[in-house]
Amino acid sequence: MTRILATADGEFRIALRNRWVAIALVLMAVFSLVLSLAGSAPSGGLGADRLSVTVASLTSLAVYLVPLLALLMSFDAVAGEVERGTLPLLLTYPVSRAEVLLGKCLAHVAILALAVASGYGLAAAVTFAFDDRSVAGLPALWRLGWSSVALGATFLGAGYAVSALARRPSGAAGMAVGLWLGLVVLYDLALLAAVVADNGGWFTTEAFPVALLANPADAFRLFNLAASGASGVSAGVGGAASVIPVWQSVLPVLLWPVAAMSLAVLAFRRVSP
Amino acid sequence: MTSTLTISRLTKRFEDVAALTDVSVSVAAGERVALLGHNGAGKSTMMKIILGLIPASEGRVEVCGAAPGSREARRQVAYLPENAAFHPALTGEEQLRLYLRLRGENPRQALPLLERVGLHAAAKRRIGTYSKGMRQRVGLAQALIGHPRLLVLDEPTSGLDPVSRRDFYALLDALAADGASILLSSHALTEVEARTDRILILSEGRKVAEGSLADLRRSADLPVALNVTPRNGYASEIAASLPGAIEVGGLLHLTCSQSEKLAVFGRIAGLGTKVADLEVLPPSLEDIYSHFSGRHGQ
Numbered sequence: 161m162t163r164i165l166a167t168a169d170g171e172f173r174i175a176l177r178n179r180w181v182a183i184a185l186v187l188m189a190v191f192s193l194v195l196s197l198a199g200s201a202p203s204g205g206l207g208a209d210r211l212s213v214t215v216a217s218l219t220s221l222a223v224y225l226v227p228l229l230a231l232l233m234s235f236d237a238v239a240g241e242v243e244r245g246t247l248p249l250l251l252t253y254p255v256s257r258a259e260v261l262l263g264k265c266l267a268h269v270a271i272l273a274l275a276v277a278s279g280y281g282l283a284a285a286v287t288f289a290f291d292d293r294s295v296a297g298l299p300a301l302w303r304l305g306w307s308s309v310a311l312g313a314t315f316l317g318a319g320y321a322v323s324a325l326a327r328r329p330s331g332a333a334g335m336a337v338g339l340w341l342g343l344v345v346l347y348d349l350a351l352l353a354a355v356v357a358d359n360g361g362w363f364t365t366e367a368f369p370v371a372l373l374a375n376p377a378d379a380f381r382l383f384n385l386a387a388s389g390a391s392g393v394s395a396g397v398g399g400a401a402s403v404i405p406v407w408q409s410v411l412p413v414l415l416w417p418v419a420a421m422s423l424a425v426l427a428f429r430r431v432s433p
Numbered sequence: 434m435t436s437t438l439t440i441s442r443l444t445k446r447f448e449d450v451a452a453l454t455d456v457s458v459s460v461a462a463g464e465r466v467a468l469l470g471h472n473g474a475g476k477s478t479m480m481k482i483i484l485g486l487i488p489a490s491e492g493r494v495e496v497c498g499a500a501p502g503s504r505e506a507r508r509q510v511a512y513l514p515e516n517a518a519f520h521p522a523l524t525g526e527e528q529l530r531l532y533l534r535l536r537g538e539n540p541r542q543a544l545p546l547l548e549r550v551g552l553h554a555a556a557k558r559r560i561g562t563y564s565k566g567m568r569q570r571v572g573l574a575q576a577l578i579g580h581p582r583l584l585v586l587d588e589p590t591s592g593l594d595p596v597s598r599r600d601f602y603a604l605l606d607a608l609a610a611d612g613a614s615i616l617l618s619s620h621a622l623t624e625v626e627a628r629t630d631r632i633l634i635l636s637e638g639r640k641v642a643e644g645s646l647a648d649l650r651r652s653a654d655l656p657v658a659l660n661v662t663p664r665n666g667y668a669s670e671i672a673a674s675l676p677g678a679i680e681v682g683g684l685l686h687l688t689c690s691q692s693e694k695l696a697v698f699g700r701i702a703g704l705g706t707k708v709a710d711l712e713v714l715p716p717s718l719e720d721i722y723s724h725f726s727g728r729h730g731q
Binding site (some may be wrong): 163165167169170173178244246249254 | 486510517536559
């Protein structure tokens with residue numbers, strides 16, 4: 161545990177110096193603030209409290225931004241050590257590869273949690289200023305907060321795995337961008353296309369919900385929309401939230417971080433210094 | 434006495450290329466052993482196997498009674514990589530605190546350690562601003578953490594100026610006196626000369642020589658060069674009595690084998706006052722090194 165904490169401490173300092181902490185905090189704060197100010201206009205007639213509506217908007221934001229931030233912080237984790245030539249020395253220390261990755265992950269998760277807390281906190285503060293019924297939306301905000309961190313942890317793990325597989329920072333960066341595009345953008349488009357082509361057949365009723373839950377980003381979206389009951393205010397793929405029970409969507413949200421970190425450790429073990 | 438490092442019949446192949454072939458070495462506690470060889474002779478490969486970073490193809494390696502790379506071995510072995518590199522965003526002190534904590538030591542030792550390698554003044558500066566020699570010192574400082582039983586140092590003095598190099602060897606002497614075994618590699622015999630107990634020369638992955646400098650000198654049996662300065666007018670007379678001597682710029686130059694050496698000295702002494710001066714040039718360290726490393730493994 162001391163070794164994990166020591167690694168995390170070092171990583172946090174590095175992230176602080178490299179401005180990653182500042183970048184993550186500012187990005188989340190700015191986007192959350194914009195959403196909470198601008199996203200309120202269409203909610204008037206829906207009857208939901210303003211915070212619940214903001215949470216629905218923040219969910220759509222987080223699904224893009226949190227994975228991106230996580231991948232940006234993690235793609236260099238192993239490949240960077242290989243390129244700088246710091247890996248061989250590190251691996252002669254009495255510390256396991258899993259401990260190294262967990263230490264890095266702990267620091268990066270802490271940064272994401274800080275960014276999420278400050279961004280959502282700001283959004284909530286703004287919302288409360290306009291609507292005092294917003295208390296009703298607090299559970300949804302809390303859920304969004306922790307599941308955003310879990311989503312971030314999943315993509316951190318994915319980023320470490322990519323970093324270990326690529327072994328060069330440039331290659332890892334390319335793979336990370338590809339992963340983000342694939343899982344966060346193209347996956348949904350492909351599903352949408354399949355649903356349209358299927359026209360209400362087997363794919364739409366049986367495969368589609370499973371396919372949504374299999375993708376950590378979609379599972380995150382479904383979990384938040386289904387749990388908050390705010391699916392009425394979001395359109396598109398989010399509409400599926402009404403057919404999938406909450407317990408089914410919370411499982412992938414919790415399991416994906418573990419699976420991604422395990423994958424990362426396996427990939428890291430194969431790196432020969 | 435049990436040895437800290439035992440390597441027997443070690444072979445390492447990268448696909449079809451043999452990087453090391455049938456190398457056996459053992460290093461006792463408190464012993465300083467220098468590993469010499471050209472680039473690509475197998476020095477770094479051997480060190481990586483000892484550290485457990487890469488597996489051996491054949492042979493047996495035992496480090497402090499444990500398998501290389503096991504946690505038990507890693508706890509007792511310190512490594513200084515060639516061109517020691519660290520994260521440029523951390524300060525020297527932060528980097529050492531991290532390494533101390535990874536070894537389960539008190540991070541407060543960071544400053545005293547940096548002081549020991551002469552980096553105290555730069556402790557709060559980022560490593561990104563350090564020179565190569567300073568990074569090498571950070572590397573050395575981390576290798577001193579926690580009284581390691583075996584230090585594996587890959588070209589530790591490259592990038593150090595002569596004074597720092599002397600300080601560095603003084604540190605090693607103190608460590609060896611405390612019982613630590615030291616295995617260091619180098620390109621040049623001149624660098625390790627008087628500071629190691631034993632020298633091991635690798636050539637194309639094979640051990641071609643092993644022993645103290647005196648042993649190597651003896652077994653290389655390289656000729657001794659002599660420069661005789663004749664008194665005015667005696668040059669040709671002396672040349673006649675010393676077969677093989679060549680006159681170069683007023684000096685008589687000749688070479689003889691180690692075994693003939695004393696006989697030749699006697700003959701020169703017999704010339705009495707006709708000789709103004711005698712200079713003896715034993716084979717240089719470079720000569721000895723290239724004698725062994727140039728000979729390909731047979």
